[in-house]
Amino acid sequence: MSNNTRTIGFIGAGNMPQSILGGMIKGGYPASSIIVSNPSRPKLDMLEEKYGLFTSQDNHEIAAKSDVIVLSVKPQLMRDVCEDLQKHVPDLDKKLIITIAAGLRMESYYEYFSENIALVRVMPNTPSLVGEGVSGLVADSNTTEADRDFVTQVFDYVGITIWLQDEDAIDVLGAVAGSGPAYFFEFMHSLQRAAEDLGFNSEQARAMVQQTCLGAAKMASESELSLVDLRKQVTSKGGSTAKGVEVYQQAELNDISKRAVAAAVARNQEMAKLF
Numbered sequence: 001m002s003n004n005t006r007t008i009g010f011i012g013a014g015n016m017p018q019s020i021l022g023g024m025i026k027g028g029y030p031a032s033s034i035i036v037s038n039p040s041r042p043k044l045d046m047l048e049e050k051y052g053l054f055t056s057q058d059n060h061e062i063a064a065k066s067d068v069i070v071l072s073v074k075p076q077l078m079r080d081v082c083e084d085l086q087k088h089v090p091d092l093d094k095k096l097i098i099t100i101a102a103g104l105r106m107e108s109y110y111e112y113f114s115e116n117i118a119l120v121r122v123m124p125n126t127p128s129l130v131g132e133g134v135s136g137l138v139a140d141s142n143t144t145e146a147d148r149d150f151v152t153q154v155f156d157y158v159g160i161t162i163w164l165q166d167e168d169a170i171d172v173l174g175a176v177a178g179s180g181p182a183y184f185f186e187f188m189h190s191l192q193r194a195a196e197d198l199g200f201n202s203e204q205a206r207a208m209v210q211q212t213c214l215g216a217a218k219m220a221s222e223s224e225l226s227l228v229d230l231r232k233q234v235t236s237k238g239g240s241t242a243k244g245v246e247v248y249q250q251a252e253l254n255d256i257s258k259r260a261v262a263a264a265v266a267r268n269q270e271m272a273k274l275f
């Protein structure tokens with residue numbers, strides 16, 4: 001990729017930017033072109049030590065040094081952080097701005113900065129750290145094709161990229177894939193606890209759950225069969241799996257997933273109005 005390396009500066013060093021930049025470096029993006037700011041030192045010290053990144057507690061310094069700024073703070077802090085950058089950092093409309101915040105609409109960023117910024121909204125997820133992320137992307141009309149190619153390349157390093165037509169779709173992708181790892185961890189933990197209740201120690205219980213999950217995900221991604229057919233392959237007629245699956249079906253798993261996604265979409269829409 002490196003015919004297209006730009007200095008990329010993360011504003012905020014929390015879980016999500018750590019997953020993205022860790023995955024980028026693993027994938028071969030030069031660590032010397034990744035810089036990070038954060039108010040407190042511990043995460044910055046870790047990033048310096050682990051990857052040799054340039055870091056600063058000063059958002060202005062990182063934004064000024066960047067060709068591409070990745071806004072990586074919580075939605076409720078975004079207005080303050082952006083308005084402060086707008087006041088102190090020159091030429092923001094000559095840089096590419098990426099935001100990974102959930103919910104907040106592009107029109108909010110035009111309000112914080114100006115309507116001239118080139119903006120891409122990305123909704124990533126934490127498996128980016130291990131190169132298995134999902135990133136939904138929407139760009140505004142101020143971005144160039146080269147900008148969009150750059151963003152695709154960056155997020156291809158950390159998983160799959162899905163360009164979307166509009167911001168409503170990014171809210172839905174966020175509620176399925178952005179939040180999704182938490183749903184799977186919740187489910188895996190419940191299965192772990194079920195094994196523990198029946199006598200397994202937590203180490204064995206976790207090992208069998210996580211390996212089963214990994215195996216199932218790998219089969220799903222390598223198979224041409226539908227998820228329903230893959231499930232049927234495990235479910236012997238008159239056997240034990242049918243009994244277990246029946247319990248999930250009777251508990252209306254489809255409805256539970258539908259309600260979970262709808263609740264997360266609603267919160268994204270709410271955050272767009274609140275902050």
Ligand SMILES: NC(=O)C1=CN([C@@H]2O[C@H](COP(=O)(O)OP(=O)(O)OC[C@H]3O[C@@H](n4cnc5c(N)ncnc54)[C@H](OP(=O)(O)O)[C@@H]3O)[C@@H](O)[C@H]2O)C=CC1
Nearest residue numbers: 012013014015016039040072073074075100101102124178
């Ligand atoms: N986590 C996830 O799975 C996903 C998160 N996102 C989005 O990513 C964004 C970041 O989330 P996440 O990384 O999980 O959050 P975290 O809570 O892990 O991290 C937030 C970070 O922001 C830092 N911070 C606080 N104030 C400022 C400031 N004024 N300037 C710069 N940095 C600041 C905090 O620093 P300190 O430690 O010093 O307080 C902290 O390191 C959010 O907008 C979220 O919507 C999107 C998709 C998935």
Ligand SMILES: O=C(O)[C@@H]1CCC=N1
Nearest residue numbers: 102174175178179180
């Ligand atoms: O919980 C959140 O708001 C963020 C967005 C998707 C995952 N984490």
